[in-house]
Amino acid sequence: MDTGFDLRKHGGVDVFLRDCPTRSVLELIASKWTMLVLVALEDRRPMRFAELRRRLDGVTSKVLTQTLRALERDGLxxxxxxxxxxxxxxxxxxKMGQEVGGLLQTITDWSQANIAAVQAAREEFDERATRQPPGVGTSSAGGR
Incomplete structure (x- = not known):
């Protein structure tokens, strides 16, 4: 029995559908470099290209240029x-960029606050994986 609510019937969008235009926005925002640019610019002061590039360690000029163009195109x-x-x-x-930048700052803060627990979980997972025969695993998700 389908219990999903299809917003298309009510004039909305449904991000879970393949052709939903919202997906392109989510793809942009979910990009590592987009997230970092939005958080870097979140303090609401203008930044120059070179300043952004120095702030975002590891980004290439090409990728930063593409990211900035996409953010400008989408009005962020x-x-x-x-x-x-x-x-x-x-x-x-x-204003839209500030709104999403604030949300991403929250995710950044969470990531920094929880990195030790994430790293410990990774190490535990990797240790279990080395002790199990190939193809055998345990599931803590209740058999899902």
Missing amino acids: MTRTVYPTVPPCVEYQLT
């Missing part, structure tokens, strides 16, 4: 070009 960030030599470009979150 603004790009302001100042007519100087060389041109000065600043990036800042829009």
Whole structure:
């Protein structure tokens, strides 16, 4: 028996459906670099490209440029070009970007607060995996 609520019948969207336009927004936000850019810009002050690149250790210029363009396209960030030599470009979150940036900051805070427990769980899992024969596992999910 289907107990799901199909929002399409009521003028909404259903993110669980393959063709739902919301999925493209979720894919963007779920990207590691998007999340980090949004959190870096979350303090509501404009940042220049080089400053963002230094803040996001490991990001390439190409990936950062692609990420910033996608965020601007979706209305989560603004790009302001100042007519100087060389041109000065600043990036800042829009109101929507600030909203999602706040949510992602909460996830970042949770990740930092729980990293020790996550690492311990990983080590425990890896240790169990080395002691079990291939193809044999125990499930703590109640047989799901």
